[in-house]
Amino acid sequence: MNILVAGATGKTGLRLVRELKSKGHNPIALVRPSSDTSGLPSDIERRQGDLTELDDAVCDGCDAVVFAAGSGGSTGPEMTDKVDRDGAKSLIDIAGKAGVSRFVMLSSVGAGNPEDGGDLEHYLQAKHDADEHLKASGLDYAILRPVRLTEEDGTGDMRFGDDVDVEASAARGDVATALARAVDDPDWSGRVALMQSV
Template structure:
C-alpha cells in the first residue's frame, strides 16, 4: 500500500514511516525542499510538498494518507492555523477528490472540546476544526487522540478509550504503531480513539 505521510520527518512521523516499511508498505514522505530527510528509512519514497501550499495531485497514487504533522504549542497562531487547520483541511479535500481509501488523523486529547484559554488552546481549536472537517468529508477515516507525547519507543502497553488519563503520557513509538494499525485495520474505520501509554 502506498501511504502518504504528512509530517514524515517529525519525531512521530519518522517512527511511523519505519513502522510502515517494516509492515511491507511503501511510505510516501511529504517533505519540503528544506526538510532533513536523513532519518527516513530506505524504502520510503519522497514527495515534495508544503502543507501551506499543497498541489492538487499531492495524493495521486496513494491508497491512504496519514496526517502526522503538528505545529505544537510553541508555534505562532498564524502558523498553527496554516498547518494544523488549513493544511490539514486542504489535504483532506485533495484526498477525497483523488479517491484515497482512508485518511488517518493524528489529533490530540482535548481536540473534541478545546478549552477557550491556555497554552494549547489555539492549537487544540485548530485540531478540532480539522477533525470535524475530516468527519464531514465522506472519506473513510480514523482519528487518534493521544495525551502528552514522550520520545519513548513502542511499549506495547496502551489504553484506548474514555478512561484515558488526560494528564497521562503517550510514547511516540506506541502512537506510530497505532497509526499504522489505523491505516490497515477495518476496526479503525470511523473510529475516534483517545490513547495513553500505561505501565
C-alpha cells in the same frame, strides 16, 4: 498499500514511516524542500509538498494518507492555522478527490471539546476544526487523540477510548504503532479515540 505521510520527518512521523515499512506498506514521505530528510530510510519515496500550499496531485496513487504533521510549539497562531488547520483540511480535500481509501489523523487530547483559555487553546481549536472537517468529508477516517507525548519508543501496551487517563502519557513509538494499525484495520473505520501508553 501506498501511504502518504504528512509530517514524515517529525519525531512521530519518522517512527511511523519505519512502522509502516515493517508492516509491508510503501510509505511516501511528504517533505518540504527545506526538510531534514536524513532520518528517513534511504529507500523511502519522497514527494515534495508544503502543507501551506499543496499541489492537487499530491495524493495521486496513494491508498491512504496519515496526517502526523504539526507547526511545532515555537510557531505562532498564524502558522498553527496554516498547518494544523488549513493544511490538514486541504490535504483531506485533495485525498477525497484522489479516491484515497482511508485518512488517518493524528490529533490531540482536548481537541474534541477545546476549552477557552490556556496555552493550548488556539492549537486545540485548530485540531478540532481539522478533525470536524475530516468527519464531514465523506472519507473513511480514523482519528487518534493521544495524551501528553513522550520521546520513548513504548512497549506496544496501549489503552484507547473512555478508559484513558488524560493525565497519563503516550510514547511516540506507541502512537506510531497505533497510527500504522489504523491505516487498514477495519476496527478503526470511523473511529475517534483517546490513547495512552500503559
